[in-house]
Amino acid sequence: MHLKAVKLYLHGLLNLIYVKFARALIPGAWLVDIAGAVLFAWGVASGVGAVASHAALALPAAWILCGVMLRAVATCTVDRIAVASAQAASRTRRADLWHRLLGGRLARLISSGESANLALDHSTAIENRDQRFSPIRINAVVGPLVVALVVAPASWVAAAIMLGTLVPFTLGMILAGTASRRAAERQLAALGALSGLFVDRVTHLPLIRHFGAETRIGRQVRAATGEVAHRTVAVLRTAFLSNAVLEFFSALSIALVAVYCGFSLLGLLPFPAPEKLTLVPAFFVLAMAPEFYLPMRRLAAAYHEKQLGEAAEQALAPFAAEPETYGQDGDPDGAAGGSAVSDNAGPAPFDGLHVERLVLAFPGLAVGPLDFDLESSDLAALSGPTGIGKTSTLAAIAGQLAPSSGSISSRAGTPLAGDAAAWAAQRPLLMTGTLGHNLALAAPQATEAEILAVAQRVGLGPVLARRGGLAMPIDHAGSGLSGGERRRISLARAILSARPLILCDEPTADLDEDSATGIIALLRELASERCILVATHDPALIRAARQEIAL
């Protein structure tokens, strides 16, 4: 376990160094790209010069080819580094985020679909931004200046013209950008809901077909998608203005450079010539002119990725930091051992549960204030209809959900240890492996005899006999296991974990009467040695409990 932690740490450290180091190489690669552009422009210019003076063309052609090769190498290098560093950063971010979403303490409970959306889609959107937008950003700042610097020895006036267009360009971008962007963002957020309608209706097709509502809903979908298109186009009308500004100044700088150089070469400038131009340097300047705005045009092309990445970052922000914790901290290995309670001399032994003025208040959910006490061996039922917040209350007691206010402690008033509570789920986590491995997930050091004894105790005997004992193979979908058997697996796991407090989420829901009666009997029996809190709306289970806490 320790070795693994060290390895993980080192891996993370190397990753970090690599990301920082590799990113530092990106500006260098962009300089190589500009060097390639310079060679290419020089090749073209000296080629024109050679044609004019009837000189050999081989060398200019070679410059041209060298230039494009250099550019090819540079862009591939930038991309390679960007991919590696974006993915390295993404792996670190993902590891963190996944840990938090799957095993950490959250500010509110989220559905598994939403969790997957955050963990996969949003994380990928940020990676795309790092990959496509971030590496260009430095070039957009430095690139034009370097191009102006390279052009200056050939014609400082042309360099000044290029830099000069930056001023009205920046003003134009500010004008076209800010106001319209704000409006667009507001508008697009409102459009999100409308475009969600299509997704929702496609998801509910079986229901829509069942009620024969195809035509009616179809009309609604058409109206909504049409509206989305219509309003999006209205937004784009202004949103594309900033691109037009960029396009205009990039064209203008080429035109101005060409006209200046032409007139200067003709000797027809309407003002005294500030410098003496000849064909090759002038042509070089012209060939370099498109390069000045190129980095910014590249940046604009990747702007969509930036917006998506930032939106994703915002969506992830509430999950970026763990809410203030008690108990359940981020210790990755320590709490896994079921015997940790007896090993640690640390916190006082569990003497019962004390809940005081517990309030959970999230959108769509309001629980409490709740006050109750449980003995160290007890059976209590948290009751109330589906959706009222029973599972959320259990999650708060388990330390997985930050309550809005109130306290959860042992009866002596000390905070619960991180490994005080076991959780028996409706559908337990199943990993590909044997049944024995799955039962002992929370107690890896349990012996086969111990596992077998607990399995028999929770009534898994018949399954074991039928399907090959503890070595019975299990896939992660738990194929071939009934609802009742799943329930028993999660209870066996909770018992094996040797934790003093067992939280059971709907242990009898959707079970037939015989299975439910069996589970209730088992819970009653367990209540003589553990503190058990069940969330249920099953009257039989509520009757069996020593205490009912109605939400």
Next chain:
Amino acid sequence: MIPTHAATLPTTARPALLATAGLARRRLAYASLCAGLAAIAAIGLLALSGWFLTAAALAGSAGVATAMGFNYLIPSAAIRLLAIVRTLSRYGERLLSHKVALEGMADLRGSLFDKLAAQDSRTAPDTSPGEASNRLIDDVEALEDLVIRQPARHAAAVSALVSLVLVAFGGWRALLFLAAMMAGLPFLFRRISERLTRTPAEAAAAALGDLRKGYVELASARAEIAAYSLADQAIAQLEPSASAFDKARADLFRAEALQGALLSIYGGLCVAGVLLLARESAPMVALAMLATASAVEAMGGLSRSLLRRAALEAGLRRIASLNALDAALQEPVSAAAAPLAFGTHHVPTGARLAITGPSGSGKTRVLLALAGMQQPVADLSMDATPLASLPAWRLNSQFALSPQDAPMLIGTVADNLRLARSGVTEAQMWEALKVAQLDQRIARSEAGLDTPVSEGGGVLSGGERKRLSLARALLAERPWLLLDEPSEGLDAATEAALVESLRRWLDRTGTGLVLVSHRKAPLTLCGETIDVTDLA
């Protein structure tokens, strides 16, 4: 040329798709016109600048007289004009192509929806709702992106032609050379795209699918993972698909960069070739070289769209196959009640029947089969015909289901009630809500029937959604009501009231009932029971 069947399919499927989306070439024509104009202006700007500059240098060095005789007004004005044309036409191209794509895709979404809606739920291609619908949405977005890029493809062709016209000023050798290079580019880059991107694009999609499935499974076991600190082990399970996903994406990105690099080298070869082969004056060679350089750059749009096409091929194929579905819709009609048979057990119209059996024995499946949502596994028939051989619309005319998970459309209470049938009045809604014991709750809510209902919560609790779903089934006025755990999550008093009002409603309307419930109270509605294990 391209041997595989898969590779040739989308090329033929694409025009059909665009046509369905109302995207006849005519609608894209203006966007393409702008794109072409922008391409001409961009090439013209650079080429003309090069010619002007070189000619000016030669005239300038030939002496003051020649310089004075040089007509500089037209070229310098043309250069400025081209700069403006380039800006305006680019803006027009962007806006118009987005407009056409957005509007066309809105139509396509509508028509895909109609076609999917006309399918039988038991055999429809969207039977696993989450994944299939997500894929459909991604695919349509990808197609939208392709349509937006369509004018850039036309612009690439225009650029190639314009550059050839301009290079002709550099002599026939250069012209022939460039014509060959330009003609070869699309074929070469299509091959490169196919080779480089097909495999990683498909691998990335597959890995993401696996990853999502695995992740959702873990996320639904979150409480246990958190309680026992199993996150490391759990995440390790995802590692293979996460690595595969990362690798495929990295390959895809690198392929894109490589293609860009190859294009830039190709452009260099073209320019160098034109330089070596041109046999004309310096201004004409300058014009030819700069035209070539900027035309190859414009071809970048084509090469990028080829790259995306290769990556999106699977998605385009999926949309094409959905779009080929038959949209003929048979709406359910109000029909006389039909008798049912469960195995050998015959159930007359208007009967009330409970289906019992241990959990996991398939009670819900029986209801879903009757509702036409799943293939029957049990021996069920209606009107003496096995369920499997009845068309879905016949089943939909007979049954109204309130499913166990009470799915709700995003919208309002009224939206969800209106789903039941056309022409539902407000009075009827309130009446159904009253039977479902939900009228007071909705009346208390400020928005009344306009109270929002959403996927994961909204203001209604789980039990309330369940009763809303019941009210919806009542409103459908079908001869048979199918209820799956209708009183789940209710306290005893509400449950008793609900059962009583349901009894009165059933008595009054003569509607038949097939019920699945593990609670005692609703079972008292039923005159007979059937054990589902006897049906297998």
